[in-house]
Amino acid sequence: MADPRIALERITKTYGGHQALADVSLQIAAGEFVALVGASGSGKTTLLKTINGLIKPDSGEVRIEGESVGDLTPHLLRRRIGYVFQEVGLFPHLTVAENIGITPKLLGWDKARRAVRAAELLDLVALPQEMGGRFPAALSGGQQQRVGVARALAAEPHIVLMDEPFGALDPLTRDSLGDDYRALHERLNLSTVMVTHDMTEALLLADRIVVVADGRLIADGTPQALAASTEPEVAALLAAPRRQAERLRARLGETA
Amino acid sequence: MSPQVEAAFARLPEYLAWHVLLSASALGLGLLISLPLAVAASRNRHIRWPVLAGASLIQTIPSLALLALFFPLLLVISAASEDLLGYGFSALGFLPALLALTLYSMLPIVRNGTTGILSVSPAIIQAAEGVGMTPRQRLLQVELPLAAPVIMAGVRTAAVWTIGAATLSTPVGQTSLGNYIFSGLQTENWVLVLFGCGASALLAMVTDQLLGLIEAGAAKRDIRRAAIGAAGILIGIIVALTPLISFGKPASYVVGAKNFSEQYILAEMMAERIEDLGGEARMKEDLGSAIAYRALASGELDVYVDYSGTLWANVLNREDNPGREAVLEELTTELAERDGVLVLGSLGFENAYALAMRQDRATALGIESLDDLARRSGGLTMGGDLEFFARPEWTAINEAYGFDFRARRSYQPTFMFRAVTSGDVDVISAFSSDGRIAADNLVTLADPRQALPPYDAVVLIAPDRVNDARLLAALRPLIGAISVEAMRDANYSVDRDVDKLRPVEAARSLSQTLGLD
Numbered sequence: 001m002a003d004p005r006i007a008l009e010r011i012t013k014t015y016g017g018h019q020a021l022a023d024v025s026l027q028i029a030a031g032e033f034v035a036l037v038g039a040s041g042s043g044k045t046t047l048l049k050t051i052n053g054l055i056k057p058d059s060g061e062v063r064i065e066g067e068s069v070g071d072l073t074p075h076l077l078r079r080r081i082g083y084v085f086q087e088v089g090l091f092p093h094l095t096v097a098e099n100i101g102i103t104p105k106l107l108g109w110d111k112a113r114r115a116v117r118a119a120e121l122l123d124l125v126a127l128p129q130e131m132g133g134r135f136p137a138a139l140s141g142g143q144q145q146r147v148g149v150a151r152a153l154a155a156e157p158h159i160v161l162m163d164e165p166f167g168a169l170d171p172l173t174r175d176s177l178g179d180d181y182r183a184l185h186e187r188l189n190l191s192t193v194m195v196t197h198d199m200t201e202a203l204l205l206a207d208r209i210v211v212v213a214d215g216r217l218i219a220d221g222t223p224q225a226l227a228a229s230t231e232p233e234v235a236a237l238l239a240a241p242r243r244q245a246e247r248l249r250a251r252l253g254e255t256a
Numbered sequence: 257m258s259p260q261v262e263a264a265f266a267r268l269p270e271y272l273a274w275h276v277l278l279s280a281s282a283l284g285l286g287l288l289i290s291l292p293l294a295v296a297a298s299r300n301r302h303i304r305w306p307v308l309a310g311a312s313l314i315q316t317i318p319s320l321a322l323l324a325l326f327f328p329l330l331l332v333i334s335a336a337s338e339d340l341l342g343y344g345f346s347a348l349g350f351l352p353a354l355l356a357l358t359l360y361s362m363l364p365i366v367r368n369g370t371t372g373i374l375s376v377s378p379a380i381i382q383a384a385e386g387v388g389m390t391p392r393q394r395l396l397q398v399e400l401p402l403a404a405p406v407i408m409a410g411v412r413t414a415a416v417w418t419i420g421a422a423t424l425s426t427p428v429g430q431t432s433l434g435n436y437i438f439s440g441l442q443t444e445n446w447v448l449v450l451f452g453c454g455a456s457a458l459l460a461m462v463t464d465q466l467l468g469l470i471e472a473g474a475a476k477r478d479i480r481r482a483a484i485g486a487a488g489i490l491i492g493i494i495v496a497l498t499p500l501i502s503f504g505k506p507a508s509y510v511v512g513a514k515n516f517s518e519q520y521i522l523a524e525m526m527a528e529r530i531e532d533l534g535g536e537a538r539m540k541e542d543l544g545s546a547i548a549y550r551a552l553a554s555g556e557l558d559v560y561v562d563y564s565g566t567l568w569a570n571v572l573n574r575e576d577n578p579g580r581e582a583v584l585e586e587l588t589t590e591l592a593e594r595d596g597v598l599v600l601g602s603l604g605f606e607n608a609y610a611l612a613m614r615q616d617r618a619t620a621l622g623i624e625s626l627d628d629l630a631r632r633s634g635g636l637t638m639g640g641d642l643e644f645f646a647r648p649e650w651t652a653i654n655e656a657y658g659f660d661f662r663a664r665r666s667y668q669p670t671f672m673f674r675a676v677t678s679g680d681v682d683v684i685s686a687f688s689s690d691g692r693i694a695a696d697n698l699v700t701l702a703d704p705r706q707a708l709p710p711y712d713a714v715v716l717i718a719p720d721r722v723n724d725a726r727l728l729a730a731l732r733p734l735i736g737a738i739s740v741e742a743m744r745d746a747n748y749s750v751d752r753d754v755d756k757l758r759p760v761e762a763a764r765s766l767s768q769t770l771g772l773d
Binding site: 052054075076079083085087088089106151 | 377378379380382383384385386387388389390393398401402477
């Protein structure tokens with residue numbers, strides 16, 4: 001069997017007495033879209049950041065496409081992995097096109113190749129070409145996060161990590177960006193790991209949902225499998241989306 | 257244009273050039289040191305406090321004192337380097353001024369740099385890490401560009417401070433726009449003082465505006481605006497420095513002068529005589545009393561005039577008073593043995609410390625001597641020049657006569673005379689060759705106990721010029737040639753309020769009167 005794209009083996013991480021991750025193992029294959037779900041402080045973001053080396057585990061091993069992260073130079077590793085997070089973090093002194101082209105630039109791509117790539121990505125995330133010359137401050141929140149996604153994809157990574165990527169957006173934008181990203185994920189055969197506290201979002205976008213609580217993985221499966229779970233904490237997490245769906249059906253009638 | 261202003265303009269290219277060279281070098285050096293410090297302080301909070309506190313501490317030292325402190329420090333370092341490496345350097349002039357101003361420029365740059373880097377939002381730092389930047393790339397491509405407007409604001413503040421403080425480098429022997437201010441203050445030439453202040457303020461304003469363009473350019477990401485500002489600064493520096501290509505070459509003879517009119521006049525006179533014999537002469541004016549002798553002994557100066565009593569007390573640390581001739585003789589042998597300095601001879605007059613009072617007041621109180629003064633001192637106020645109360649002469653007369661003044665005040669000499677004529681003080685520390693004694697109707701008080709040492713004006717020659725035939729030939733005719741009356745007149749022609757002469761004019765007129773030209 002080929003190596004999984006991402007393999008976490010027996011990861012632990014402790015912050016000043018508080019155990020953020022306790023003996024966590026997880027494997028993610030090519031093409032999988034995994035949602036890490038849990039309450040705040042459950043350790044899901046810590047888990048995500050061990051994948052691109054932003055956080056170094058106390059023990060255990062992280063392997064990316066068969067290579068141990070401990071043996072890789074951190075900044076070189078990160079250039080191979082797309083990273084999208086809630087605050088977006090676009091560089092305000094660079095244009096949209098320059099923001100998109102930043103990782104390719106760090107990788108030494110020439111200017112012409114970066115320009116072509118920025119234009120492709122603007123199309124890919126459904127932004128008009130003329131936006132490439134603008135500065136981030138001139139864009140709406142949704143547009144900024146589209147640029148954030150484009151920046152993450154610019155250097156053609158196989159893996160994209162997302163930390164509450166759509167959390168700060170209005171519901172409509174959130175919905176369309178989520179759908180658009182899911183389409184990109186399939187088209188580019190990515191492995192995506194998305195941290196969210198919103199179970200509904202996880203159910204709608206992910207192939208596989210991993211539930212994190214107190215630094216441990218308490219459930220791991222497809223949305224259907226999770227729905228059948230008898231685990232009380234998992235059931236509690238699913239209760240809210242279920243109730244919402246029922247209420248919506250009741251209020252909107254058959255069409256919902 | 258009045259001749260005074262015309263004369264001031266004539267010296268502007270040289271003064272401005274040095275001022276710009278000094279300020280720009282200090283600011284450049286300050287940036288080179290401060291930026292890495294700011295980066296380090298922003299990275300590590302353990303060094304942040306010491307760095308910022310240190311920079312603030314430097315700022316609390318009065319800038320004049322900071323400049324003055326570098327002279328003895330450099331003297332020690334220079335001596336050590338000469339011992340160890342066989343190579344010494346100048347402890348006077350450009351170097352102490354540069355180092356002091358560099359330190360002075362650091363606080364705003366370090367503080368704004370640290371704040372600027374720390375205020376880059378955490379999300380952007382996270383993004384920089386996430387896209388795979390190294391710490392160095394993060395600094396150069398993200399943090400510094402984003403902090404640039406704040407850093408530039410700090411550079412602007414530093415530039416204005418540095419240009420202003422550079423005027424204070426005149427007393428350590430570095431030519432600057434401060435030469436107008438210090439000479440003007442000494443000779444009560446307020447036009448000159450205003451001219452110096454105006455020139456320095458104008459320079460600071462223009463620099464501030466040009467740096468402002470760079471700051472605005474950085475903030476609005478407007479490369480064109482920043483480029484115009486940078487080009488303006490660069491062109492300004494180049495244009496200002498062109499006169500130095502001719503002024504800057506080392507003159508063959510450096511003539512020193514302390515900070516009062518008699519010294520300016522005598523220095524001008526000596527410089528002119530050196531030039532008459534085909535030498536090139538350059539003046540270093542407004543030197544502190546203690547600095548001048550050390551500068552001569554270490555070869556910074558080639559020649560200057562000092563006073564036997566001053567050297568006796570301050571250089572040889574002697575408190576006794578064996579009499580005028582003995583002091584002069586012993587001084588000549590001691591200075592030659594100790595430092596290799598040649599006492600060429602006395603100019604022929606004394607400029608002794610003498611306590612002086614208004615004629616009418618002295619008569620009314622029946623005071624003729626220091627003994628009389630001591631009896632009445634409980635009800636009187638004493639004014640001294642800035643150094644008098646710290647000098648051994650004060651200790652000597654105080655011990656000999658036992659004064660008990662109601663109050664003591666220190667003045668810059670010009671204002672000291674104003675204070676005694678207006679009655680703010682009753683008695684002052686004057687100099688016997690000062691033209692203002694007669695002009696202001698003052699009397700000098702007798703010193704029956706001979707507590708004050710003699711003060712013959714003597715010409716001192718630096719060790720490495722002792723055998724310089726041209727220099728000696730130029731200066732020998734001055735020995736014994738100047739009477740106290742002639743010197744008093746010359747001094748007064750510079751110090752008086754109307755029909756003031758410039759020191760160079762007074763020097764020429766004195767030469768003519770004495771038949772030395």
